[in-house]
Amino acid sequence: MISTLFKFHGGVHPPEHKLESAATPIVEVPLPQRLVLPLRQHVGNVPKLQVAVGDHVLKGQLLAIADGMISASVHAPTSGTIVSIDEQLIPHASGLPDLCITLQADGEDRWVEHRALEYRDLPKAAVLEALRAGGVVGLGGATFPSHVKLREDAQHPVRTLILNGAECEPYITCDDRLMRERADQIVRGIEIMQYLLGAERCVVGIEDNKPEAAQAMRDACRLSSIPIEVATVPTLYPGGGAKQLIKVLTGLEVPSGKLPTEIGVQCFNVATAYTVHRFIHHGEPVISRVVTVTGKVARPGNFEVPLGMSIAELVQAAGGAAPESTGFVMGGPMMGFNLPSAEVPVVKATNCIIASAPDLFPPLPPAMPCIRCARCADACPVNLQPQELYWFAKSSNLEKARDYHLFDCIECGCCSYVCPSRIPLVQYYRYAKSEILAADKAKQAADLARERNEFRLARIEREKQERAAKHAQKAAGAKADVAGDEAKKAAIAAAMARAQAQKAEVVPQNTADLPPAVQEEIAGIDARREAVNEEKQEN
Amino acid sequence: MSQSPYISGSTSVSVIMLKVLLALVPGIVAYVWVFGGGVLVSLTLASITALVSEGVMLKLRNRPVRPFLMDGSALVTAWLLALALPPLAPWWLVVVGTLFAIVIAKQLYGGLGYNPFNPAMVGYAVLLISFPVIMTQWPAPLALAHAQLGFADQLHYIFSRGLPVDVQVDAITSATPLDYLKTQLKLQHALADISQAPVFGVVGAKGGELVTGAYLLGGLYLLQQRIVTWHIPVAFLAMLALVAGASSLLDPVHYAGAGFHLFSGASMLCAFFIATDPISGPTTPKGKLLFAAGIGLLTWLIRTYGGYPDGVAFAVLFMNICVPLIDAYTQPRVFGHKL
Structure with a gap:
């Protein structure tokens, strides 16, 4: 049943630290008093507000509706009153505030009217539209709106549907627990996804450090109406990266800069399949998720958390942070980020909260020089040469960094992890990427501005010509209406030429300070060069 | 954080x-x-010289002294150089070579991580060119020497070149097999006769092959610890064995075989400790293979046709020059890209 597995290059084996939080079942946290819901919890457009301050809303009620194709809606996790809509700190690596809806819970937790969708009786487009309205996004961390990925594309039919239950990052166990406890519901979601995509093959990839989850999924898949394979893949970080998992399960590589559909594959997180099921079969939009709380907390574990609950409250539910804890990391230790504050809310992307401490995540010693040992290159899952990229990034040789495929870097952190010189390599790549993007943007803006200016000068000139022509026409009377369009074109051409000439004039001259004799000489040379150029053009 | x-x-x-x-x-x-224990004196001298000169240079260059002295790289350079020199070399030879390796070849190029050439080999090459007589004057293995020097005598010899009254220099030195082979071949002697000389052991040099075997043992430890990858040792030894084996197969009278080349001179030291220096070597897997095969080929060429008995140092330095080119042309295929 299970076909051969393949290998991707590199990878590392950091200490897993999964046992701490994986031992106990998912606990539903007590309903918080106040919920802060950022409008943008996904990749794409900010959804449009549907409520105002003072409105009373029910659990599951739409608060903001998806705007455009790549966007997702936001719903009320419980019933209550909207008390403010303003900018607040959100859990994002940038540490910048964003627009949030604050909901004061009324404690009744009363549902809005909702019902299951008979998805097989509806056109697929209607089901996708419903998923868009249901706020379904990828819960593996990327939070890309799922309805976009579930659309059938005649040009790139999806043959293989891959469900990602690899959960390769240390500490994180939310998918593990979800698969152990709600495997049947995940499988219901997979069935819907398979139906929408028309995939021939469905595979769930689970790392072999989660045997209970794999067994639960296998049992659930056996009862499914469609054939679903469960493949245990070797535990090797970052084996849960979509491209890496696709390679391991199919042997195919997603071409650089392309989507998996290019090779007939689509990949979703198992938790996303779960939310698809909850929405289609129960009408429940995405208003909560399972979050691992671990690290320096009294009772590490997994929690079913309403979106919008503050991290501080969530950590309280896990018995509170230990006194030596110095902050919170969202995500895993390899790719996560330090939260700007414990007051930020849980969002759709929050898969794990780690209460950190210096002995858990010791600060890096001062970096030593690169000794070119190439351990980073051996560990890179993309087969890049991180030591070269580091060199280029450090010397701001950004073009070279791009040539050496900087933008294929997935920022998994393997290179930094193995570096014996403790160079924060990924940080250099993030910096170089942002510098290149900023430079590209600036160049685009400059090009646009120049084009606009040239066009404007040409237009002004043309208008002047037209006015002059009109005056001339008036003076000459109606009889002079001959050359017509030809004259107009000539006038425009002349105007363009003048604009060009004007542009040429403003080219800075660095000869102004030279003695007159030299200036004359230079002018002479320029004139001769001009003459030669003209001659060349004529020939 | x-x-x-x-x-x-x-x-x-x-x-x-x-x-x-x-x-x-x-x-x-x-x-x-x-x-004998003379090499311990060289190792100590080289270590002290390396640490002191590295410290002074770091200070002059306004770099933090402690972390760079603690990294151990200066000691590695010192030990490799000391082991490459004749064991009873005069003290100043060790000091001058180490100074050149650390000050010129390493620190003046920017210190750890920035030296394009293997510092120990730069030090060795400078000494070999400047003091060819001393550099090729190897003591005979204790088992072969006509006179035995105790450790105290060796110390005395290293620091003042003085020998006990009844001992002549000739009594404690002998040509190395590589050296002997070269001169005897030039005298039109056949290999089969030459290799009957007492300086030859089972496969390489008498006594020397034991040292070489011990280096191999240490090298296998480095492989097992993943300090070095297999590419460079395997490619170097394979290439050396290939050219030596092929030439001796074609003309057994004039060319020594693969076993002799692998277990003579600095072959094993080079395979696992010298050519594997990451800083002055290439980083890509294919590049490492090319680089090491190049060293293997050059080593054999210099040993066989060149002016010096052993060719490792010059082979390594020459291939160091090629590293940027090798790296540039051996970039591996990136995930999701076509070759």
Whole structure:
């Protein structure tokens, strides 16, 4: 049943630290008093507000509706009153505030009217539209709106549907627990996804450090109406990266800069399949998720958390942070980020909260020089040469960094992890990427501005010509209406030429300070060069 | 706290260098067994010179002294150079070579991580060119020497070139097999006769092959510890064995075989400790193969046709020059890209 597995290059084996939080079942946290819901919890457009301050809303009620194709809606996790809509700190690596809806819970937790969708009786487009309205996004961390990925594309039919239950990052166990406890519901979601995509093959990839989850999924898949394979893949970080998992399960590589559909594959997180099921079969939009709380907390574990609950409250539910804890990391230790504050809310992307401490995540010693040992290159899952990229990034040789495929870097952190010189390599790549993007943007803006200016000068000139022509026409009377369009074109051409000439004039001259004799000489040379150029053009 | 990743592996530069030093210990033990304790004096002299000159240079260059002295790289350079020199070399030879390696070849190029040439080999090459007589005057293995020098006599000889009254220099030195082979071949002697000389052991040099075997042992430890990858040792030894084997097969009268080349001179030291220097070597897997095969070929060429008995140092330095080119043309295929 299970076909051969393949290998991707590199990878590392950091200490897993999964046992701490994986031992106990998912606990539903007590309903918080106040919920802060950022409008943008996904990749794409900010959804449009549907409520105002003072409105009373029910659990599951739409608060903001998806705007455009790549966007997702936001719903009320419980019933209550909207008390403010303003900018607040959100859990994002940038540490910048964003627009949030604050909901004061009324404690009744009363549902809005909702019902299951008979998805097989509806056109697929209607089901996708419903998923868009249901706020379904990828819960593996990327939070890309799922309805976009579930659309059938005649040009790139999806043959293989891959469900990602690899959960390769240390500490994180939310998918593990979800698969152990709600495997049947995940499988219901997979069935819907398979139906929408028309995939021939469905595979769930689970790392072999989660045997209970794999067994639960296998049992659930056996009862499914469609054939679903469960493949245990070797535990090797970052084996849960979509491209890496696709390679391991199919042997195919997603071409650089392309989507998996290019090779007939689509990949979703198992938790996303779960939310698809909850929405289609129960009408429940995405208003909560399972979050691992671990690290320096009294009772590490997994929690079913309403979106919008503050991290501080969530950590309280896990018995509170230990006194030596110095902050919170969202995500895993390899790719996560330090939260700007414990007051930020849980969002759709929050898969794990780690209460950190210096002995858990010791600060890096001062970096030593690169000794070119190439351990980073051996560990890179993309087969890049991180030591070269580091060199280029450090010397701001950004073009070279791009040539050496900087933008294929997935920022998994393997290179930094193995570096014996403790160079924060990924940080250099993030910096170089942002510098290149900023430079590209600036160049685009400059090009646009120049084009606009040239066009404007040409237009002004043309208008002047037209006015002059009109005056001339008036003076000459109606009889002079001959050359017509030809004259107009000539006038425009002349105007363009003048604009060009004007542009040429403003080219800075660095000869102004030279003695007159030299200036004359230079002018002479320029004139001769001009003459030669003209001659060349004529020939 | 900064950005992810928040965790890192346990291998540091110091750990790498310490393991390299550890891997040299069997070779040193065998060395003392075969040639006496004189090499310990060279090692100590080179170590002290390396640490002091590295410290002074760091200070002059306004770099932090402690972390760079602690990284162990200066000691690795010192030990490799000391082991490459004749064991009873005069003290100043060791000091001058080490100074050149650390000050010129390493620190003036920017210190750890920035030297394009293998510092120990630069030091060795400078000494070989400047003091060819001393550099090729190897003491005979204790088993072959006509006179035995005790450790105190060796010390005396190293520091003042003085010998006990009844001992002549000729009594304690002998040509190395590589040297002997070269001169005898020039005299039109056949290989079969030459290799009957007492300086030859089972496969390589008498006594020397024991040291070489101990280096191999240390090298296998480095492989097992993943301090070095297999590419460079395998490619170097394979290429050396290939050209030596092929030439001796075609003309057994004039060319020594693969076994002799692998277990003579600095072959094993080069395979696992010298050519594997990451800083002055290439980084791509294919590049490492090319680089090491090049060293193997050049080593054999210089040994066979060149002016010096052993060719490792010049072969390594020459291939060091090619590293940027090798790296540029051996970039591996990136995930999701076509070749």
